[in-house]
Amino acid sequence: MSKMKKTQTDKEKTIIMSGNYAAAWGAKCARVKVVSAYPITPQTTVVEKMAEFVDTKELDANYIKVESEHSVMSSLVGSSMTGARSFTATSGQGLLYMTEMLHWVSSSRLPIVTTIASRGIAPPWNIWAEYTDILSIRDCGWIIQFASTHQEIFDSVLMSYKIAENEDVMLPYFIVYGGFTQSHTSKPVRIPRQTDVDNFLPAPPEKGWSHLNLDPENPITHGNLLMPQQEYLDFRFLIHDSMMKSKKTIHRTIKEFKKSFGRDYKGLVEKYRCDDADVVMISYGALAEQNKNAVDTLREKGRKVGSFKLRYIRPFPTEELMELFDSGVKVIGVADQGTAFGSPTGGPISTEVMSLLGSGKRKIKVLPIIWGLGGRNVTVDEQINLYKHLLRLKNKNEYPVDDAFQQGTYWLGLKTGA
Amino acid sequence: MKKDDNKSSNITCPIYKSWRELPHIPVSKGQKGSIGETGDWRTFRPEIDKKKCNKCGICYVYCPDGVIVFKEGSVPEIDYTYCKGCGICKVKCPKKVIEMIQERE
Ligand code: SF4
Numbered sequence: 001m002s003k004m005k006k007t008q009t010d011k012e013k014t015i016i017m018s019g020n021y022a023a024a025w026g027a028k029c030a031r032v033k034v035v036s037a038y039p040i041t042p043q044t045t046v047v048e049k050m051a052e053f054v055d056t057k058e059l060d061a062n063y064i065k066v067e068s069e070h071s072v073m074s075s076l077v078g079s080s081m082t083g084a085r086s087f088t089a090t091s092g093q094g095l096l097y098m099t100e101m102l103h104w105v106s107s108s109r110l111p112i113v114t115t116i117a118s119r120g121i122a123p124p125w126n127i128w129a130e131y132t133d134i135l136s137i138r139d140c141g142w143i144i145q146f147a148s149t150h151q152e153i154f155d156s157v158l159m160s161y162k163i164a165e166n167e168d169v170m171l172p173y174f175i176v177y178g179g180f181t182q183s184h185t186s187k188p189v190r191i192p193r194q195t196d197v198d199n200f201l202p203a204p205p206e207k208g209w210s211h212l213n214l215d216p217e218n219p220i221t222h223g224n225l226l227m228p229q230q231e232y233l234d235f236r237f238l239i240h241d242s243m244m245k246s247k248k249t250i251h252r253t254i255k256e257f258k259k260s261f262g263r264d265y266k267g268l269v270e271k272y273r274c275d276d277a278d279v280v281m282i283s284y285g286a287l288a289e290q291n292k293n294a295v296d297t298l299r300e301k302g303r304k305v306g307s308f309k310l311r312y313i314r315p316f317p318t319e320e321l322m323e324l325f326d327s328g329v330k331v332i333g334v335a336d337q338g339t340a341f342g343s344p345t346g347g348p349i350s351t352e353v354m355s356l357l358g359s360g361k362r363k364i365k366v367l368p369i370i371w372g373l374g375g376r377n378v379t380v381d382e383q384i385n386l387y388k389h390l391l392r393l394k395n396k397n398e399y400p401v402d403d404a405f406q407q408g409t410y411w412l413g414l415k416t417g418a
Numbered sequence: 419m420k421k422d423d424n425k426s427s428n429i430t431c432p433i434y435k436s437w438r439e440l441p442h443i444p445v446s447k448g449q450k451g452s453i454g455e456t457g458d459w460r461t462f463r464p465e466i467d468k469k470k471c472n473k474c475g476i477c478y479v480y481c482p483d484g485v486i487v488f489k490e491g492s493v494p495e496i497d498y499t500y501c502k503g504c505g506i507c508k509v510k511c512p513k514k515v516i517e518m519i520q521e522r523e
């Protein structure tokens with residue numbers, strides 16, 4: 001017992017904290033230099049905790065209070081251009097209000113990290129877990145990673161800066177988790193020794209980023225006009241190219257993290273009992289984590305089902321999905337906790353998965369699913385039921401017959417008067 | 419890895435033959451008139467009344483195009499090759515000694 005206690009205090013300490021505090025602790029341990037903040041539910045306690053860290057001098061950083069999320073990101077553009085490690089957090093409408101500057105960040109290739117406590121989009125007002133906020137800005141050149149546990153939120157902040165600041169990547173990074181279900185619930189989080197964090201994540205270069213450095217002694221202009229025949233098109237290609245190639249850096253960083261801290265985040269996806277599965281459900285966020293329970297229950301009854309968690313959607317895990325398609329799987333469900341109105345399925349990620357699937361001559365059947373919008377509860381029993389729909393599709397070639405199945409997509413929990 | 423410089427205007431701008439040679443982003447160093455002689459765009463010309471000017475340099479600070487040359491203790495000079503005639507200097511001059519005069523052909 002006493003020995004265990006010693007290892008606790010020596011190498012790491014375990015603190016019970018909310019998901020939001022886990023994000024703030026991550027930024028503190030990453031020794032961010034600039035925090036810009038505007039409050040919005042359910043993210044607010046992230047930047048509140050950061051203010052406390054700065055106020056008590058536990059963190060040596062500049063804390064900028066601004067009047068809107070647009071200004072949050074604008075101020076971080078400035079700070080990051082000086083080579084300062086920069087951080088903020090937002091949610092829902094706040095993220096949408098930031099949108100213009102999000103492009104400014106990625107197209108300036110600035111490695112800013114932002115944590116998102118995702119929530120429904122208004123109107124009608126909704127502040128509970130749903131990912132339409134992040135999904136609707138998925139193509140703006142930021143890496144997008146979901147964190148489905150409190151520990152993963154903390155750990156991801158450390159990894160994110162190492163990935164984003166890599167010379168070959170130089171792209172901004174979102175870490176996303178659900179509002180309230182993750183942001184405001186409390187769990188134990190293991191906080192490593194600061195020296196171990198510093199060894200894993202060294203400070204950014206003194207002289208600033210090599211491609212862009214604001215220095216009064218050497219004035220530059222950035223972001224000015226490029227004519228159609230100049231390299232505008234080529235610079236656009238570079239962003240996409242770097243994003244696709246960042247997969248290598250992501251894999252390497254996950255390996256290094258495991259070596260330093262013992263926790264293994266596998267890769268761009270996490271497969272759960274998928275190896276011999278006939279039926280696999282693809283999803284993301286905390287509901288993907290919960291889905292493992294549904295799989296275990298069905299496996300006990302001999303059903304060959306698996307769960308496939310997307311940890312990243314940008315860059316998209318194309319290779320991993322292709323591998324899944326070629327594994328002998330017969331039926332796939334893709335569950336979106338967010339909407340893409342008017343898209344082929346109504347869900348952004350199911351649309352993307354189906355577009356990949358269509359690129360080969362495969363005979364895999366797909367059921368797009370929408371679940372958990374606006375924080376609507378999704379139980380393990382309901383997830384088991386969804387697997388039963390998928391199994392029926394495999395065994396009898398029958399799509400769901402109830403009224404929640406609309407235009408080819410299953411809207412779990414849709415009120416149908418039944 | 420710069421190729422031939424672009425000679426179509428008076429500026430030096432590298433021309434890249436391949437995306438593989440590009441830096442992460444384009445950045446320009448300060449140089450005069452990178453988009454040509456913008457003084458041609460002017461409709462109104464700012465003129466400083468040298469006798470009434472108090473040499474405070476405020477016009478120099480506010481000129482968005484950096485075309486006012488100012489040395490401590492002397493009346494500022496406007497570089498008309500590049501002054502676009504926006505009139506900000508006139509508005510900001512505390513002594514109201516800058517007048518905007520219509521250009522003629
Ligand atoms: S008119 Fe505008 S551009 Fe010309 S000197 Fe005055 S402030 Fe500068």
Ligand code: SF4
Nearest residue numbers: 471472474475477511
């Ligand atoms: S602002 Fe007016 S008074 Fe001051 S230096 Fe310029 S012209 Fe002269």
